[in-house]
Amino acid sequence: MSAPTARYLSLGAGVQSSTVLLLAAQGRIPTFDAAVFADTGWEPDAVYRHLDRLATIADRAGIPLVRVSAGNIRADALDPAHRFASMPLFTLGPAGERGMARRQCTGEYKIKPIKAEVRRRLGYPHPRRVPAGVVAEMAIGISVDEIHRARDADVAYMRNTFPLLNLGWRRGDCIAYLAEHGLGATPRSACVGCPYHTDAEWARLRSDSPTQWADAVAFDHAIRHGSARANAAGQPLRGQFFVHRQRIPLDEVRLRPRPADAHTPGCGPWTCPHPEVEPHAQPAVSGSPMREVA
Numbered sequence: 001m002s003a004p005t006a007r008y009l010s011l012g013a014g015v016q017s018s019t020v021l022l023l024a025a026q027g028r029i030p031t032f033d034a035a036v037f038a039d040t041g042w043e044p045d046a047v048y049r050h051l052d053r054l055a056t057i058a059d060r061a062g063i064p065l066v067r068v069s070a071g072n073i074r075a076d077a078l079d080p081a082h083r084f085a086s087m088p089l090f091t092l093g094p095a096g097e098r099g100m101a102r103r104q105c106t107g108e109y110k111i112k113p114i115k116a117e118v119r120r121r122l123g124y125p126h127p128r129r130v131p132a133g134v135v136a137e138m139a140i141g142i143s144v145d146e147i148h149r150a151r152d153a154d155v156a157y158m159r160n161t162f163p164l165l166n167l168g169w170r171r172g173d174c175i176a177y178l179a180e181h182g183l184g185a186t187p188r189s190a191c192v193g194c195p196y197h198t199d200a201e202w203a204r205l206r207s208d209s210p211t212q213w214a215d216a217v218a219f220d221h222a223i224r225h226g227s228a229r230a231n232a233a234g235q236p237l238r239g240q241f242f243v244h245r246q247r248i249p250l251d252e253v254r255l256r257p258r259p260a261d262a263h264t265p266g267c268g269p270w271t272c273p274h275p276e277v278e279p280h281a282q283p284a285v286s287g288s289p290m291r292e293v294a
């Protein structure tokens with residue numbers, strides 16, 4: 001196995017990856033050449049504030065915190081000139097069929113820009129071929145209680161590593177460690193209007209961030225009849241999109257937060273807890289991979 005050319009951290013900015021960054025900054029694990037955060041442009045304000053704190057910590061430790069982006073997921077979905085990288089929206093077909101749109105957003109807005117940055121830093125930006133033997137380690141914040149999410153990289157120029165698994169740390173260990181070092185308020189990282197939010201998360205958004213709640217409500221209305229691009233192309237959605245699983249407008253949902261959902265994992269580039277297509281979901285509309293049909 002070739003020695004890695006560089007070591008990077010995939011910084012989702014949630015509990016686990018923030019812990020890995022702090023461990024490296026404190027010299028408890030080997031350092032990184034960079035910590036890479038993929039910004040969808042629609043994270044809650046609390047996540048951006050947290051990132052600023054992490055940037056200060058990383059900077060003091062000589063670890064560049066790099067923000068990469070493939071665009072603004074919210075603006076792009078509503079832009080007729082932009083390809084719609086499908087979000088896992090809930091669908092309701094014309095005859096009341098219930099389904100979900102395929103999730104393409106994590107790959108498009110998180111994994112793709114991180115891979116592009118790794119290639120660029122290795123000196124082989126797309127479309128140049130990365131020679132055999134040029135490999136970057138990519139540390140991913142997965143704790144022991146999430147071990148089932150640990151996967152090998154799907155490209156030869158990256159080798160995934162899991163520092164928290166090596167330490168045997170669980171999510172609770174990470175939370176305690178962050179709290180000990182003044183990062184006890186590490187927020188959950190996920191787009192403001194992510195359809196994977198539980199009712200506990202929607203309720204928190206509504207009470208703690210009314211402006212961002214209003215933004216999610218407005219998005220929910222705006223996406224009802226499909227992406228702007230599909231509509232501009234004369235291919236309106238046969239059915240409707242919703243951000244809430246009840247498949248009614250977000251501001252009409254009677255939220256029922258369950259204590260068990262208070263600490264669900266966020267959306268890390270390689271640690272999304274949800275499959276690309278929910279196994280229980282029936283396609284509400286059929287045809288294209290995005291399930292938008294004319």
Ligand code: SF4
Pocket residue numbers: 040073087088103105106109189190191193194195196267272
């Ligand atoms: S948080 Fe949700 S909407 Fe945002 S990239 Fe992840 S799955 Fe997609």
